[in-house]
Amino acid sequence: MKFKYSYIYTLIVGLLLAPTSQYAQDDEIVELSPFISSGNTAPRSVNETILPASVLTGDALLDSLNTTLGETLANIPGVHSNTFAGGASRPVIRGFDGPRIRIMENGLEIMDVSNTSPDHAVAIEPFFVRSIEVIRGPASLLYGSAAIGGTVNVIDRRTNTLQLTPGVTGDFIYEFDTASEGSTAGALFTHTKGDWSVTVSALLRDHQDYDIPGYAESDLFREREEEEEHGHDDDDDHHEDEDHDEEHEEHDDEHGHEDEEEIKDTLDNSFFESQAYSASTTRFYGNNSRISLTWNQYDSLYGLSGHSHEHGHEEDEHGHEDEHGHEDEDHDEEHEEHDEHDEHEDEHGHEHGEEEDVSIDLKSIRVALDWVHVLDQPILQSIETRFAFTDYQHTEFEGDETGTFFGNEAWELRSEANYLLSEVNPGLAGIQLNSSDFVAIGEEAFTPPSETEDLAGFVLQEWNVGDTRYEAGARLERRIIETDVAANYEDVAASFSGGVYHKIDDRFAVAISANRSQRHPISTELYADGAHLATSQYEIGDKSLGLETSTGIDATFFWEDELISGNITVFASDFDDYIYLNPTGEIEDELPVFQFTAEDAEFRGVEAEFTWHAVHTDEYQLHLTALYDYIDAELTTTSDNLPRVPPQRVGLSVDLDSDNWNIGTRLIHAFEQDDTAFEELPTDAYTDISAFASYNVEWQGAEWSFMFKVRNALDEEIRHHTSSTKDVAPRPGRSFVFSLGIRL
Numbered sequence: 001m002k003f004k005y006s007y008i009y010t011l012i013v014g015l016l017l018a019p020t021s022q023y024a025q026d027d028e029i030v031e032l033s034p035f036i037s038s039g040n041t042a043p044r045s046v047n048e049t050i051l052p053a054s055v056l057t058g059d060a061l062l063d064s065l066n067t068t069l070g071e072t073l074a075n076i077p078g079v080h081s082n083t084f085a086g087g088a089s090r091p092v093i094r095g096f097d098g099p100r101i102r103i104m105e106n107g108l109e110i111m112d113v114s115n116t117s118p119d120h121a122v123a124i125e126p127f128f129v130r131s132i133e134v135i136r137g138p139a140s141l142l143y144g145s146a147a148i149g150g151t152v153n154v155i156d157r158r159t160n161t162l163q164l165t166p167g168v169t170g171d172f173i174y175e176f177d178t179a180s181e182g183s184t185a186g187a188l189f190t191h192t193k194g195d196w197s198v199t200v201s202a203l204l205r206d207h208q209d210y211d212i213p214g215y216a217e218s219d220l221f222r223e224r225e226e227e228e229e230h231g232h233d234d235d236d237d238h239h240e241d242e243d244h245d246e247e248h249e250e251h252d253d254e255h256g257h258e259d260e261e262e263i264k265d266t267l268d269n270s271f272f273e274s275q276a277y278s279a280s281t282t283r284f285y286g287n288n289s290r291i292s293l294t295w296n297q298y299d300s301l302y303g304l305s306g307h308s309h310e311h312g313h314e315e316d317e318h319g320h321e322d323e324h325g326h327e328d329e330d331h332d333e334e335h336e337e338h339d340e341h342d343e344h345e346d347e348h349g350h351e352h353g354e355e356e357d358v359s360i361d362l363k364s365i366r367v368a369l370d371w372v373h374v375l376d377q378p379i380l381q382s383i384e385t386r387f388a389f390t391d392y393q394h395t396e397f398e399g400d401e402t403g404t405f406f407g408n409e410a411w412e413l414r415s416e417a418n419y420l421l422s423e424v425n426p427g428l429a430g431i432q433l434n435s436s437d438f439v440a441i442g443e444e445a446f447t448p449p450s451e452t453e454d455l456a457g458f459v460l461q462e463w464n465v466g467d468t469r470y471e472a473g474a475r476l477e478r479r480i481i482e483t484d485v486a487a488n489y490e491d492v493a494a495s496f497s498g499g500v501y502h503k504i505d506d507r508f509a510v511a512i513s514a515n516r517s518q519r520h521p522i523s524t525e526l527y528a529d530g531a532h533l534a535t536s537q538y539e540i541g542d543k544s545l546g547l548e549t550s551t552g553i554d555a556t557f558f559w560e561d562e563l564i565s566g567n568i569t570v571f572a573s574d575f576d577d578y579i580y581l582n583p584t585g586e587i588e589d590e591l592p593v594f595q596f597t598a599e600d601a602e603f604r605g606v607e608a609e610f611t612w613h614a615v616h617t618d619e620y621q622l623h624l625t626a627l628y629d630y631i632d633a634e635l636t637t638t639s640d641n642l643p644r645v646p647p648q649r650v651g652l653s654v655d656l657d658s659d660n661w662n663i664g665t666r667l668i669h670a671f672e673q674d675d676t677a678f679e680e681l682p683t684d685a686y687t688d689i690s691a692f693a694s695y696n697v698e699w700q701g702a703e704w705s706f707m708f709k710v711r712n713a714l715d716e717e718i719r720h721h722t723s724s725t726k727d728v729a730p731r732p733g734r735s736f737v738f739s740l741g742i743r744l
Contacts, residue, residue, distance in 0.1 A: 087302025
């Protein structure tokens with residue numbers, strides 16, 4: 001019922017606004033779709049790409065901007081978020097995440113360890129982003145094994161790539177979020193003199209534990225825990241629970257929750273703090289050539305809600321294990337306001353405070369060199385070389401005690417040349433080298449230290465014949481993984497793709513692409529052997545794993561004119577030796593054992609987004625956008641569902657824009673996901689409504705921007721099926737966000 005009400009409400013808003021003015025036929029819309037540079041021989045509109053792509057920039061980016069990259073991108077068709085905590089969230093594209101989604105910053109891999117576990121944050125600060133480019137589908141050809149499911153390229157403003165007017169420009173930002181009583185403040189300055197440009201930036205973020213609409217545990221999770229408890233408790237425990245239930249009967253809610261001491265209204269240990277600093281210099285020369293050197297540092301400290309290091313190991317005063325596996329929700333002195341929960345005992349007589357909250361202290365330092373040399377020769381057009389070195393480390397703390405240390409020293413070198421076989425037949429060829437030195441020490445060091453080296457070469461060629469563009473490309477990638485605990489891994493992956501884009505007329509176009517992509521296993525899949533407490537599993541790698549091969553096809557229909565713009569894509573991918581965690585049915589260290597296994601799998605899906613440009617006059621513009629996505633993923637031989645597959649979604653948005661102000665509302669309805677994997681609980685449907693209003697004005701020689709947002713306006717219980725902690729850590733409830741931006 002909520003969905004129907006919300007959907008009709010949004011439609012009414014759009015229909016009431018639409019008749020106020022008719023479309024001005026004499027006004028020309030110069031650009032309906034943003035441009036994307038990733039995955040192509042040259043920048044082009046997202047409605048002209050062969051692989052489906054999306055770009056967040058401008059007002060759309062400001063509306064979607066959130067504290068993490070995953071949450072910022074979560075409403076793009078085909079893209080979800082694997083939210084783990086307030087500070088950890090990674091994009092999920094078409095049901096793929098981790099080692100199958102390559103996350104880049106300015107064209108080079110971010111080189112953190114977020115691909116090894118969902119509780120590891122992406123070391124990117126969204127607030128300094130200029131645009132985010134997303135390729136939905138296998139982009140292994142240009143970007144390697146980690147892009148077999150898609151890519152995310154974050155292009156930030158901390159490296160100046162545009163030759164500006166001499167002088168100093170500055171940006172100040174401040175934001176406050178009521179759900180977490182969180183504040184964010186930052187500044188970015190650029191000084192340009194002659195051919196030189198220098199940019200510095202700093203940002204501070206401080207978010208407390210965020211509010212939730214009800215209980216942290218889902219109804220289904222609680223029911224399962226109670227069934228397991230009743231199957232193991234003796235009579236004394238049963239009577240004790242009855243007494244407890246009777247004592248707190250007056251607190252029962254409509255969902256049947258009976259425990260007064262359950263986490264409610266505020267998600268304990270969901271705080272998030274971060275700091276980001278940068279300095280860069282750029283020298284412009286010749287014809288649009290430049291060279292840039294950038295230093296970035298990103299630090300964060302965040303809690304892991306629902307992440308217990310005591311699962312199956314700690315016993316209460318009666319000798320019984322904590323049935324929920326909760327941590328005690330007591331972080332440190334900075335969050336002592338939540339310590340009042342510690343005086344209460346839980347239903348087993350287990351006092352809060354016996355376990356320690358888990359938090360992650362992250363630090364990433366990145367140095368990058370970016371060189372673009374424009375030649376404009378008859379054949380060779382330009383050469384682009386990028387290099388980045390990242391020193392990443394994070395430590396997991398149990399209270400004040402050090403738990404596990406993760407470190408990754410990595411570098412990447414990428415050099416590519418743009419060339420012309422003829423005036424209408426451009427091409428791109430390049431090499432890519434990666435090196436990673438990974439180490440994990442401590443309780444959660446379930447993967448041994450390893451060194452990974454990649455060497456790859458690639459080529460992408462276009463042929464343009466009238467209204468038709470053909471593309472073909474190939475990539476060879478050699479990987480070596482060295483470790484002291486087992487035999488080294490060494491193999492060569494080969495990826496090929498071909499596609500055609502045909503413009504039917506001025507409004508319609510179609511694109512079809514076929515690919516054969518291969519992915520190397522990562523060290524975790526090969527050598528894991530230990531308790532992975534973030535997912536409550538004991539994981540075992542398989543040293544015999546080889547290449548994962550995907551054969552797929554994408555077909556996209558584009559529509560773009562003065563009234564309608566958008567696209568619909570259908571896709572299918574068949575995997576040979578798809579690597580996944582397979583439950584063995586065994587128990588180790590009180591955790592279920594999962595073995596990395598290779599079996600055939602298939603993915604099928606649909607993605608669509610269309611915008612009706614209802615009104616376009618000199619005064620204002622009205623746009624109504626509808627989106628839809630669906631994904632089905634299962635093992636081929638058994639038809640068993642793969643874990644954490646996103647649910648079916650529909651969406652509707654209304655945007656009213658003027659020169660100085662913008663207002664809009666968004667509705668996303670995620671249907672129930674009951675196509676679940678082994679031991680995976682279904683996830684209820686939800687409707688997420690948000691709204692925003694912004695106003696821009698020039699005053700005292702500066703541009704002032706005021707923005708107000710409402711997130712989760714219905715105060716819905718939102719749980720992302722793609723999250724491994726969805727049943728113990730829901731998303732924030734209703735929140736109001738106020739932001740101020742000043743540009744000098």
